[in-house]
Structure formats: structure tokens, C-alpha cells
Amino acid sequence: MSDFFIELWDVFFSTIRDVLPIAAILFGFQFLVIRRRVPNLKKVIIGFVYVLVGLSLFLLGLEKALFPIGRLMAEQLTNPEFIREWSASAGAVLHWSDYYWVYIFAFAIGASTTIAEPSLIAVAIKANEVSGGAIGVWGLRLAVALGVAVGISLGSWRIVTGYPIHWFIIGGYIVVVIQTLFAPRLIIPLAYDSGGVTTSTVTVPLVAALGLGLAETVPGRSALIDGFGLIAFASLFPIISVMGYAQMIEWIEKRAKKASLPNK
Amino acid sequence: MVALFRSMLGSFRDLLPIILVITFFQLVVLQQPIPDFFGLLVGLLCVMLGLTFFIFGLEMGLFPIGETMAYAFARKGSLSWLLVFAFALGFGTTIAEPALIAVAAEAATVAAEGGMIVNDETARASYASGLRLTVAFAVGLAIVLGVLRILKGWSIQWMIIGGYLLVVIMTMLAPQEIIGIAYDSGGVTTSTITVPLVTALGVGLASAIEGRNPMIDGFGLIAFASLTPIIFVMAYGMVI
Numbered sequence: 188m189s190d191f192f193i194e195l196w197d198v199f200f201s202t203i204r205d206v207l208p209i210a211a212i213l214f215g216f217q218f219l220v221i222r223r224r225v226p227n228l229k230k231v232i233i234g235f236v237y238v239l240v241g242l243s244l245f246l247l248g249l250e251k252a253l254f255p256i257g258r259l260m261a262e263q264l265t266n267p268e269f270i271r272e273w274s275a276s277a278g279a280v281l282h283w284s285d286y287y288w289v290y291i292f293a294f295a296i297g298a299s300t301t302i303a304e305p306s307l308i309a310v311a312i313k314a315n316e317v318s319g320g321a322i323g324v325w326g327l328r329l330a331v332a333l334g335v336a337v338g339i340s341l342g343s344w345r346i347v348t349g350y351p352i353h354w355f356i357i358g359g360y361i362v363v364v365i366q367t368l369f370a371p372r373l374i375i376p377l378a379y380d381s382g383g384v385t386t387s388t389v390t391v392p393l394v395a396a397l398g399l400g401l402a403e404t405v406p407g408r409s410a411l412i413d414g415f416g417l418i419a420f421a422s423l424f425p426i427i428s429v430m431g432y433a434q435m436i437e438w439i440e441k442r443a444k445k446a447s448l449p450n451k
Numbered sequence: 452m453v454a455l456f457r458s459m460l461g462s463f464r465d466l467l468p469i470i471l472v473i474t475f476f477q478l479v480v481l482q483q484p485i486p487d488f489f490g491l492l493v494g495l496l497c498v499m500l501g502l503t504f505f506i507f508g509l510e511m512g513l514f515p516i517g518e519t520m521a522y523a524f525a526r527k528g529s530l531s532w533l534l535v536f537a538f539a540l541g542f543g544t545t546i547a548e549p550a551l552i553a554v555a556a557e558a559a560t561v562a563a564e565g566g567m568i569v570n571d572e573t574a575r576a577s578y579a580s581g582l583r584l585t586v587a588f589a590v591g592l593a594i595v596l597g598v599l600r601i602l603k604g605w606s607i608q609w610m611i612i613g614g615y616l617l618v619v620i621m622t623m624l625a626p627q628e629i630i631g632i633a634y635d636s637g638g639v640t641t642s643t644i645t646v647p648l649v650t651a652l653g654v655g656l657a658s659a660i661e662g663r664n665p666m667i668d669g670f671g672l673i674a675f676a677s678l679t680p681i682i683f684v685m686a687y688g689m690v691i
Contacts, residue, residue, distance in 0.1 A: 191493070201549075208543045209644055213516060216536050221523040225516065234512020237504045242643060245501025252494020256473055256486070263481050288480055295476075299468030303498075305505050306646035308465070310673075312506075313514070313650050317665045352631055353622045360615045367608050373666050376607050379674030380650070383641045389469075391550055391639060412561065415631030418638040422677060 198250070199243040206239060245305065249389065257296070258396040264292050265400040281405075283347045290340045293397060297339035297421065300389040301332040307384050314377055322377070326432065331381045334428030335421045339394055342420035346401045346408060352416045359423040366430040374433035381429045382422040391418060455503070462502040466495065509647055517651025525659035530602070537598040540649070541676060542591035550639040551586055555579040558632045565628040567691060582687060589683035590640050593675035594649065600671065601656045604663060607671045614678040621685040629688030636684045637677040649673060 217225060225231055263269055270285050301307060311324040345355055367375060394417045402414040477485055485491060524533040545551060559579040563570040568578050600610065622630060641649075649672045657669035 205547055208547050212539045212543045220532050231512045231516050234508045237508025241501045241504025244497045248494045248497030252491045260476055295472040299472045302468050303465045306643045309509055309647040310650055317654055357619055364612055376670035379611055380670045383673040383677035384646050388643050415635050419634030422638040
């Protein structure tokens with residue numbers, strides 16, 4: 188048990204080290220440039236302490252529990268022996284479709300880690316507050332999770348097949364541009380933002396392990412070149428899914444209006 | 452106490468999907484026992500408590516300070532200080548980001564194996580720190596641009612689409628090895644503490660300035676912060 192507290196202490200210190208520059212900038216500007224007292228300074232500082240303690244516990248728990256088992260799973264699922272065992276059709280050379288468990292795992296782990304991503308929760312709370320409740324916290328989080336899930340499965344498929352990454356990214360950009368022309372104006376900035384918030388503490392380490400595992404075991408791929416790129420997929424596809432979600436809601440509302448008109 | 456319990460329950464609900472996915476794959480697909488079950492349980496408890504505290508502190512500390520500072524800068528009316536602050540926030544939070552340090556080190560290995568730089572310790576270290584500085588500068592610039600956009604009320608679509616065009620053009624010119632890393636560097640820059648702060652800053656600014664809609668003008672800072680590093684890292688790969 189004492190090991191546990193030593194580890195907690197270490198994580199706590201490294202979190203403080205990461206937060207220190209941010210706190211220095213905030214309070215430096217507050218006291219030197221703005222020179223105005225912060226309302227409820229005590230509450231704000233207590234809030235910061237909560238954030239520090241919370242983030243340390245969160246990271247420690249991930250490091251202790253989730254990352255080891257997640258990495259182990261990524262390794263086992265990409266192992267050619269496991270893939271042969273599950274696919275009856277597998278010949279001497281594995282076909283991309285033999286990796287179906289990898290795609291399912293990529294989808295599931297992408298969606299579930301996004302739901303637990305603290306920065307996405309923060310943005311969803313803010314968006315809900317600013318939009319006066321029009322954008323639901325869960326609606327946004329589920330839409331982003333779906334985008335990440337699709338992005339990561341597509342990204343794993345890319346690693347298996349070896350197609351160049353920029354085709355996918357540029358293709359995704361084209362879809363984003365087209366959607367931007369048609370999506371409701373209010374959602375556009377939030378949708379663009381949701382690309383960046385998805386990939387922080389929880390998702391990146393697990394997804395990186397999956398990418399590296401795949402790139403190492405699929406013949407003809409280099410871990411150094413093909414192992415990268417999954418995060419890019421995970422930050423592009425939520426933009427598409429969030430705009431799609433807003434478009435769908437708008438379309439349903441329009442249909443409901445149209446349907447109710449002749450009756451009146 | 453009831454509030455704390457309820458938010459703990461909320462955190463448990465947030466984590467439930469991960470637990471289900473891992474259990475399913477471990478027991479049904481891989482057909483293996485769960486290693487160190489007790490450790491896993493303790494770890495999950497930590498994650499749950501941590502998430503609860505984080506969200507608690509978020510609404511008590513991070514959101515209010517971001518918004519208070521945005522209002523103070525808007526009232527003070529000093530554009531140059533606001534922009535300096537924006538740059539410092541972007542640069543300062545990125546340079547120390549652990550995920551970026553890891554990615555930069557790996558990028559240096561790729562560059563060394565690709566023959567772009569000499570494959571020894573010092574060359575790799577200087578390549579990695581150069582890359583970190585590049586990304587941090589790109590994020591600082593992104594927040595400055597984003598803040599300017601909020602002040603002037605420019606439309607975000609054209610700026611982002613312009614950025615995409617730049618990315619596409621750079622992709623054709625940049626060395627093949629750097630592309631994957633460049634695309635990833637856009638995603639790793641935005642940490643768990645930066646995101647709430649930057650969001651609160653943007654929304655606060657847009658609500659403090661007359662004629663701006665917090666929904667349309669307040670969001671978008673993070674989008675810039677995840678686009679500019681892609682462009683700058685590819686440029687870095689071309690120059691070095």
C-alpha cells in the first residue's frame with residue numbers, strides 16, 4: 188500500500204510541474220497586467236487544487252489499470268497467430284478482412300475512451316451553457332465518440348492496407364468543406380473545435396499502442412512511418428460527425444414542421 | 452455530500468463503456484483471465500475519483516479564471532497585452548506538454564533513420580527540441596489568430612478552409628517521412644488543462660464584446676491550435 192502512495196506522490200508532482208507554467212502565465216498576467224483582484228480568489232485556488240488532485244488520481248488510475256491491459260490487448264489482437272485462429276479463410280497471406288477484430292476493437296475503444304475524455308466533458312458543459320441547452324451534453328459527446336470510433340477503425344484499416352495517409356486526410360477535408368457549406372451556422376465553430384479536444388489523456392496512449400502494434404506486425408509496414416497517423420484520423424472525423432449530427436437534427440425538425448403544417 | 456456522490460455516479464457512468472469493452476474483449480474474444488483484478492479495481496476507483504474532482508475543480512477554478520481574465524482584458528481595451536497573453540498561453544502550455552515531448556523524440560528517430568539528419572544523440576536531441584519549439588510557436592500563433600478573429604468577427608470557415616488548403620499544398624512538398632508526424636502533432640497539442648482554459652477565454656471574450664455571439668465567435672480557438680502545428684511541422688521538415 189505504501190508503494191501506491193509513493194506513486195501517487197510522483198504523479199502528483201509531475202502534474203504540478205505540467206500545470207506550473209500555465210498557473211504562472213495566468214497569475215502573472217493577472218497581477219502584473221490586469222492588476223485587479225480576482226473575484227472569489229480563494230474559491231478559484233481551491234478549484235485549481237481540485238483540478239490538480241483530480242488529474243493526478245485520474246492519470247495514476249489510467250497508468251495502473253487501463254493502459255497496461257489496453258496495451259496488452261492491442262498487442263494480442265494484432266498478433267498474426269490470433270488473427271489466423273479466428274478467420275477460417277486465412278491463407279498463407281493474410282487478407283485485410285482477416286483483421287476484423289482489430290477494426291471492431293478500434294471502434295469500441297475509440298468510442299469508449301472518448302466518452303471518458305475530461306477535456307471533451309469540459310467543452311460539452313460549456314457548449315451546453317452557451318447555447319442555452321440547445322446543444323445537449325450527451326448529444327455532443329456521443330456524436331464526437333462516434334466520429335473518433337469511425338476515424339480510428341478507418342485508420343487501422345489504412346495501416347493494414349498500407350494506403351497513403353494523405354489521401355484519407357485530404358478526402359476528409361473535402362467532406363468537411365462541403366458540410367461547412369450546408370451545416371447550421373451555429374454548430375460550425377464547435378464542430379471544428381471538437382476535432383482537437385478528443386485526443387488528450389485517455390485516447391492518445393491507447394490508440395498509439397494500437398497503431399504501433401499493427402504497424403509492427405503487418406508485413407511490409409514500418410512502425411516508424413505507419414505507426415503514426417491514427418491520432419490525425421481521430422481528430423478529423425469528429426468534425427464530420429458533429430456537423431452531421433447538427434444537420435440530422437435540423438432535417439428532422441424541418442420534416443416535423445412540414446408534416447404538421449397541413450393539419451393546421 | 453449528496454452532490455459529490457451524484458457526480459461520482461456520473462463519473463462511473465462515463466467510465467462504464469471502457470470497462471465493458473475491455474471485459475468483453477478480454478473474456479470473450481481473447482478468452483483470457485483478467486490479470487491483477489484487484490489492481491485493476493483500485494486503478495478504476497482512482498480514475499473515477501480523479502474525474503469527479505477534475506470536473507468539480509473545472510467549474511470552480513478553470514472556467515471562472517478564464518472568463519474573468521477575458522472580461523478584464525476586454526474592459527481594459529489593451530489589444531497588445533491581450534495578444535501577448537494569448538501567445539504566452541498557447542506557447543507556454545504546449546512547450547511542456549508530455550505528449551508532445553514523446554512525439555518529438557519519436558519524430559527525431561524517424562528523421563535520423565530517413566537520413567534527414569545525422570544519426571547521433573546530439574543531432575536527434577536538437578531536432579526534437581527544434582520540433583517542440585516549432586509546435587509551441589505554432590500553437591501560440593494559433594491562439595493569437597483565434598483571438599484576433601473573435602475581436603474582428605472574421606468568419607471561421609474561410610480561415611479553416613484556407614488552413615486546409617495550405618496543409619494540402621504542404622503535403623505535396625514536404626518529405627514523405629514527416630507527414631504522419633505532422634498530422635498527429637495537430638492532435639497532441641491540446642491538453643486537458645489547456646482546453647477548458649482556452650474555451651473559457653474564447654467564450655468570455657465573445658460575450659464581453661458587443662455584437663459577438665458566444666456560440667459563433669467564442670468557439671474555434673482549439674480548431675486553430677490543432678491546425679497550425681500541422682503546417683509548421685511540415686515546414687520544419689522541409690527546412691531541416
